[in-house]
């Protein structure tokens with residue numbers, strides 16, 4: 711990673727070294743007019759080893775991505791369109807870095823099948839889906855997965871800006887699934903809960919983990935993971951105060967996806983944290 715990629719004091723995930731004199735990676739951004747898309751365009755333009763070749767938003771033809779010669783496309787659109795976008799990118803032979811939420815086991819399964827068909831035809835495409843590209847969030851999720859086996863109770867609170875269209879957040883869902891997997895592997899049962907009425911106040915049930923969503927003007931993206939035992943508590947909290955916090959992770963994903971054929975889910979796998 712070069713010094714131009716991050717502002718002083720900003721944490722940066724490690725990156726693949728860039729050989730001197732090599733050709734910049736050609737990058738397209740889908741959702742380019744959105745909050746994240748615009749920030750990604752600026753980050754790609756500032757990265758010396760990348761070239762922004764296409765800004766795509768609603769109504770644009772995805773064929774422009776290939777016509778512009780993009781090797782990697784970054785998708786920060788909306789949950790209702792991201793799956794179709796990624797299938798189209800695979801057909802175009804363009805690697806995809808995806809931050810958009812809304813992916814399920816079923817939609818990921820369709821992607822794996824499509825990638826497999828393309829690989830059998832000789833076209834090797836990489837897709838990286840990360841529910842959160844922020845270093846603090848990736849670390850919080852990793853720590854939560856490690857802590858989960860030691861606590862009787864676990865709940866997740868996610869807090870976001872009020873313009874967010876989906877709830878609970880992709881990050882909170884990913885976190886809850888990881889906690890549930892750790893608890894199951896450790897032989898833990900359900901968190902204790904004597905609730906008999908008013909279930910709507912207890913948040914969403916994600917794989918047996920209660921997830922609470924707050925929407926508040928002034929917030930960007932935040933998560934708290936609460937663990938409890940008799941007489942003790944552990945709270946893991948992360949805060950993204952600005953969307954630039956996601957950029958080192960997005961740039962890392964762009965550099966890495968070209969050499970990772972197939973589907974990778976979660977930046978923790980790219981960062982070797984899993």
Ligand SMILES: NC(=O)C1=CN([C@@H]2O[C@H](COP(=O)(O)OP(=O)(O)OC[C@H]3O[C@@H](n4cnc5c(N)ncnc54)[C@H](O)[C@@H]3O)[C@@H](O)[C@H]2O)C=CC1
Pocket residue numbers: 740741742743744745746747766767768769770786787788789791808809810811812840841842843844880956
């Ligand atoms: N993985 C991560 O680190 C992060 C993920 N997100 C997720 O990214 C997504 C986008 O978030 P924001 O930028 O805040 O939303 P936004 O609403 O500001 O931007 C979405 C953009 O996508 C465009 N769009 C809609 N349909 C399209 C299509 N078919 N093709 C191309 N563009 C299309 C919209 O016109 C809009 O400009 C959300 O799912 C959000 O949860 C947001 C922040 C970080």
Ligand SMILES: O=C(O)C1=N[C@H](C(=O)O)C[C@H](O)C1
Pocket residue numbers: 811841842870874875878879880881882930931932
């Ligand atoms: O919509 C957002 O803003 C964010 N969405 C992602 C999510 O749903 O987890 C990532 C981050 O929380 C910001």
